Amino acid sequence: MSQKNDGSEIKVPDSxxxxxxxxxxxxxxxxxxxFVKGIGFLAIEVGFILFMIMGGAQNIINFFTLxxxxxxxxxxxxKILPVRVFGDNSMLFLLFGVLTWMIIAGFVFAWRANVKxxxxxxxxxxxxxxxxSFIDDVKLYLDERFHITMLFLPIIGILTFTVLPLIYMIFxxxxxxxxxxxxxxxxxxWVGLTNFGNILIGDKRMSATFFGTLVWTIIWAFFATFTNxxxxxxxxxxxxxxxxxxxxxxxxxxxxxxxxxxFISLLVMRCFFANYGVVNRTLINMGLLxxxxxxxxxxxxxxxxxxxxxxxxxxxxxxxxxxxxxxxxMNIPQDLYEAATVDGANKIQMFFKITLPQxxxxxxxxxxxxxxxxxNNFNLIYLLTGGGPSNTKYYAAGHTDLLVTWxxxxxxxxxxxxxxxxxxxxxxxxxxxxSLITYRNTKSYKEEDAFQ
Amino acid sequence: xxxxxxxxxxxxxxxxxxxxxxxxxxxxxxxxxxxxxILWVIPILWVVLTSFRAEPGQFAPTFFPRPWSGIDGDxxxxxxxxxxxxYKDLFTPREGFDFAxxxxxxxxxxxxxxxxxxxxxxxxSYVMSRLRFKLRKTFMNIALVMGMFPGxxxxxxxxxxxxxxxxxxxxxxxxxxxxxxxxxxxxxxKGFFDTVPKALDEAAMIDGxxxxxxxxxxILPMSKPIIVYQALGxxxxxxxxxxxxxxxxxxxxxxxxxxxxxYSMLDKEHIDVYFRQFAAGSCLVxxxxxxxxxxxxxxxVEGVTGGAVKG
Numbered sequence: 001m002s003q004k005n006d007g008s009e010i011k012v013p014d015s016x017x018x019x020x021x022x023x024x025x026x027x028x029x030x031x032x033x034x035f036v037k038g039i040g041f042l043a044i045e046v047g048f049i050l051f052m053i054m055g056g057a058q059n060i061i062n063f064f065t066l067x068x069x070x071x072x073x074x075x076x077x078x079k080i081l082p083v084r085v086f087g088d089n090s091m092l093f094l095l096f097g098v099l100t101w102m103i104i105a106g107f108v109f110a111w112r113a114n115v116k117x118x119x120x121x122x123x124x125x126x127x128x129x130x131x132x133s134f135i136d137d138v139k140l141y142l143d144e145r146f147h148i149t150m151l152f153l154p155i156i157g158i159l160t161f162t163v164l165p166l167i168y169m170i171f172x173x174x175x176x177x178x179x180x181x182x183x184x185x186x187x188x189x190w191v192g193l194t195n196f197g198n199i200l201i202g203d204k205r206m207s208a209t210f211f212g213t214l215v216w217t218i219i220w221a222f223f224a225t226f227t228n229x230x231x232x233x234x235x236x237x238x239x240x241x242x243x244x245x246x247x248x249x250x251x252x253x254x255x256x257x258x259x260x261x262x263f264i265s266l267l268v269m270r271c272f273f274a275n276y277g278v279v280n281r282t283l284i285n286m287g288l289l290x291x292x293x294x295x296x297x298x299x300x301x302x303x304x305x306x307x308x309x310x311x312x313x314x315x316x317x318x319x320x321x322x323x324x325x326x327x328x329x330m331n332i333p334q335d336l337y338e339a340a341t342v343d344g345a346n347k348i349q350m351f352f353k354i355t356l357p358q359x360x361x362x363x364x365x366x367x368x369x370x371x372x373x374x375x376n377n378f379n380l381i382y383l384l385t386g387g388g389p390s391n392t393k394y395y396a397a398g399h400t401d402l403l404v405t406w407x408x409x410x411x412x413x414x415x416x417x418x419x420x421x422x423x424x425x426x427x428x429x430x431x432x433x434x435s436l437i438t439y440r441n442t443k444s445y446k447e448e449d450a451f452q
Numbered sequence: 453x454x455x456x457x458x459x460x461x462x463x464x465x466x467x468x469x470x471x472x473x474x475x476x477x478x479x480x481x482x483x484x485x486x487x488x489x490i491l492w493v494i495p496i497l498w499v500v501l502t503s504f505r506a507e508p509g510q511f512a513p514t515f516f517p518r519p520w521s522g523i524d525g526d527x528x529x530x531x532x533x534x535x536x537x538x539y540k541d542l543f544t545p546r547e548g549f550d551f552a553x554x555x556x557x558x559x560x561x562x563x564x565x566x567x568x569x570x571x572x573x574x575x576x577s578y579v580m581s582r583l584r585f586k587l588r589k590t591f592m593n594i595a596l597v598m599g600m601f602p603g604x605x606x607x608x609x610x611x612x613x614x615x616x617x618x619x620x621x622x623x624x625x626x627x628x629x630x631x632x633x634x635x636x637x638x639x640x641x642k643g644f645f646d647t648v649p650k651a652l653d654e655a656a657m658i659d660g661x662x663x664x665x666x667x668x669x670x671i672l673p674m675s676k677p678i679i680v681y682q683a684l685g686x687x688x689x690x691x692x693x694x695x696x697x698x699x700x701x702x703x704x705x706x707x708x709x710x711x712x713x714x715y716s717m718l719d720k721e722h723i724d725v726y727f728r729q730f731a732a733g734s735c736l737v738x739x740x741x742x743x744x745x746x747x748x749x750x751x752x753v754e755g756v757t758g759g760a761v762k763g
Contacts, residue, residue, distance in 0.1 A: 091612070092612070092616075095609065095612055095613070095616075139662075142662050142663065142664035142665075143662035143663050143664065144663070146579075146583060146662070146663035146664050146667070147579045147583045147585050147588075149664070150575040150576070150578065150579045150667075151575070151576060151579055151591075151635070153571075153572065153575075154572040154575055154576045154634070154635025155635065157572060157631070157632040157633055157634070157635055158598075158632070158633050158635050158636055160613070160632060161606075161610060161628065161629065161632030161633045162598055162606065162632075162633040162636060163598070164609070164613065165606030165607075165609030165610050165613065166598065166601055166605070166606050166609075168606070168609040169605050169606050169608070169609055235488065238481050238484060238485065239485065241478075241481060243474070243478050244478070244481055244482070244485070250485050250488075250489065252746075253488075253489040253492055253493060254488075254489075254492055255745075255746070255749060256492070256493075256496065256742065256746075257492055257496065258745065259738070259741055259742035259744075259745035259746060260496065260738045260741075260742065261688070261691050261692045261711075261734075261737055261738060261741060262692050263692055263693075263694055263711055263714075263715065264499075264714065264734045264737065264738060265495065267714070267715070267718055267730075267734075268495050268498070268499055268734070269495065271510075271511070271718075271727075272495060272498070274511070276510070276511045277511060278498060278511075278515055281511070281512075281513055281514065281515070282515060285513075285514065285515075315491070315492070315495075319492075323752075369639075372600065376602050376603070378602075378604070378695065379695075382695075403602075404602050404604075407602060407605065408604065408695075411607070411608060412699075417608060420605070421605065424601060424602050424605035425601075427601075427602050428600050428601045428602070431600040432597065432600045435596075435600065439596075
């Protein structure tokens with residue numbers, strides 16, 4: 001901290017060494033005998049220049065053109081058959097382009113750190129203070145700059161596995177990378193906002209699919225979130241009643257299903273409700289259905305399939321909310337209830353004035369997260385119905401498809417990558433708007449330091 | 453004053469009917485809970501029963517297996533209800549299904565990604581909660597924003613990145629995919645650190661500890677619940693996810709995890725033969741996870757509630 005404040009009020013003209021480090025990174029540090037740091041900066045600069053010469057600059061050009069040579073057959077004199085010549089790979093051009101932009105950004109960051117560091121040693125020298133050695137610097141990273149040490153690896157991970165892919169996919173949304181433009185055979189190009197136009201207004205079938213799926217996604221997220229939430233709270237309240245015995249047993253039975261891997265329970269449920277599945281067989285054995293030909297086709301009727309999806313989601317989700325609200329219920333101070341009893345409140349009043357507000361207060365962030373999670377609840381729909389029953393009015397989507405499962409189908413079955421990315425961005429816009437409005441209004445966001 | 457007296461009087465008068473009411477409510481509660489438990493146990497019971505069922509085929513006509521006679525593969529059954537054959541078949545590799553190997557693959561991936569992602573998540577959340585620096589809020593907002601993109605939108609890009617370094621069909625790729633971005637999942641854990649009093653840090657700093665020492669020697673030892681919560685979640689992930697695994701592995705059976713293996717047993721062309729093996733495999737996957745989960749349940753609840761309190 002002391003270093004940062006040193007002389008920051010006085011503007012000092014840059015010395016020659018500092019000025020030179022604008023060009024030659026690390027010069028300022030080297031001039032003041034900070035060898036490790038100086039050589040480090042210098043190595044970054046040399047490495048960067050080499051990278052740009054070896055291919056970085058070309059990557060940037062390729063990023064804008066996305067390739068110019070298509071795969072074609074060429075007649076070569078002396079050979080009878082034409083030879084296949086592979087053209088540019090637009091997809092890799094774009095990927096390496098994005099990577100190069102990120103490396104350039106990283107370099108600019110390092111360059112700024114270099115200038116800052118040069119200015120700082122200059123200041124320290126002018127004030128006649130001791131210039132920190134390499135060991136001092138290392139120590140700093142265990143104390144004042146501990147956050148950098150701790151965040152270094154996680155941020156590298158996030159950059160490689162989230163940021164880079166995400167930026168790449170966002171760019172894809174502005175190209176025509178679809179089934180008619182498959183790499184490496186064909187090139188794809190920048191097309192601006194065409195995909196967004198197609199989905200939102202341009203293409204009738206596409207926009208019907210988008211808005212139809214969007215409406216169902218929101219209905220689904222709403223029901224999936226709130227059925228689980230309230231049912232879970234009710235179950236927790238019933239189990240937590242003072243007189244109910246075997247609390248651990250009741251809770252244990254429900255918790256058992258949390259521990260069961262979700263994809264297994266979902267696949268089992270799919271078999272359960274299948275045309276020849278347990279539910280239909282049981283109904284037949286009980287005499288409620290005539291025979292297998294009259295079985296209820298749970299997944300063939302759009303409305304029925306939707307209801308089943310929500311019911312199965314309750315089976316999966318109630319134990320979670322039950323467990324959570326049990327925890328909250330047990331943490332509500334008992335004297336609140338005692339005080340209320342003294343004041344003559346009855347059970348219903350106590351529930352609505354004490355229990356419910358407490359639960360809602362503590363679980364609002366959870367509710368928002370769950371809602372967003374349900375908008376993107378891929379597993380449930382994909383494993384249970386696979387999006388079916390199919391809808392002929394839709395483009396590559398079924399009646400129970402959510403936006404995410406539609407996105408997945410567009411990538412894995414249709415190879416319409418640009419469309420999928422566009423939908424991804426639209427999903428993002430929807431979830432972001434929703435959670436920014438709600439999340440920023442919750443107390444836990446505003447009163448972050450309340451407990452410290 | 454008078455209102456209080458009034459309730460006391462009416463309370464006494466109604467005490468008999470009140471007790472009766474309470475009894476009915478209690479009985480109703482028990483009935484409700486019993487029904488609920490049955491509903492929740494049935495599917496699990498069914499998988500267990502199916503895994504031991506002698507009668508072949510995907511669907512049996514009854515919920516409880518019935519005696520069955522006939523020849524199934526190399527075994528002859530006469531009036532058999534249950535058999536261990538399904539488990540034996542599961543561990544006999546054929547057509548690329550090598551369950552023992554898949555189980556081991558999953559275990560390796562789980563263990564590695566559990567260690568890495570727990571470290572990433574705990575480190576990030578500690579920094580976000582306790583340390584104050586310039587880009588903290590920015591980082592948190594960016595993390596929030598990135599969390600809102602559907603996760604596997606970036607699947608294709610990740611696939612090509614891993615392919616370009618030549619590791620896309622290896623277990624290492626899975627470990628990286630599962631744990632790489634776990635620094636973003638710091639919200640629950642941060643909620644926990646937010647509730648640890650800052651006075652602890654300050655006291656240690658006065659005694660001359662630096663921030664690294666505060667973290668490793670003071671905060672970490674008292675964060676067992678949240679570490680267990682985080683580790684449990686990370687460990688269970690690879691057992692349950694199949695989208696990423698499937699996308700990365702394609703037809704490369706050697707590196708299949710149990711999730712992809714079990715899922716492909718339910719393919720249309722496999723389901724009739726493999727259905728009971730699927731049930732057996734499910735049991736073998738579910739049991740260790742259930743045991744683990746049940747024994748660490750306490751921490752899980754603390755993690756969930758602690759996280760919910762502070763988002």
